[in-house]
Amino acid sequence: MTDSTPADPSSCIFCDIVAGVLPCAKVAEDETTLAFMDIDPGSDGHLLVIPKRHSADLLAIPAEDLTATVLAAQRIAKVIPAQLGADGVNLLNCTGAAAWQTVFHFHVHLIPRYRDRTRDRMELPFEPGSVVDLGMLAQQASLISAGLRG
Template sequence: MFCEIVAGRAPCDKVAEDATTLAFMDIDPGSDGHLLVIPKRHSADLLSVAPEDLVATTLAAQRIAKAVHSQFGAEGVNLLNCNGDVGWQTVFHFHLHVIPRYRDKSKDRMESPFEPGMPSDADARAQLARLLSAALRRPD
């Protein structure tokens, strides 16, 4: 679907475009002004996106988040990537959601997907940290 948008064969409400990225409004927004930023070159997800496309997409998202904040009067902004179907990914072309956040619930339909303030077990957390740290030290 997103490759069709990049190719100009599917419509979108374009917000910004450069040589590497394209930003357009989300057709199923969680808040007023919710948009997507994608690399033009296809990659399925966060785990497969080329590093240079990840950097370009993230920098474009940051620039757009600043504009969302000032132009829409957003009181906050979420930058979200969903990876894999279990991670809520529904379109398998890497993308970042730029989601303006408002106290006014008529503009903002988003809810927190988890309940903050419920700390995990310290020993279990430390074990997970050790496992991940060791994996990151191994050569690819």
């Protein structure tokens, strides 16, 4: 957790939405999760799926809340192409301010994608297909694997 990450759910805008203190355009809700439209959408139909229980980010969320949130996102994603005419869907999570996280309550963005650029304002922040150093990839894989082994 970083200094910009509130540990206290009482200062969390998403917890206020869950509690009904702040309004939202609700898409779906169950005992564990809530899905609602993003107020700063990158494309038509861009929405957020959150666990109702507060966790700051991907590093802090309990496995059962993560599972429920991702399964809820998948259930919603399955209807987006037919309901909105989307050509695809992105599932995005940002963990930490350096990764563009602005609300420190775990959430996933469910972003419908369209070939029609008038409905889709998002662009990748990097250029896929660039040249990669295979030695660097192997070194990074080794470091991460070592961390997983403890």
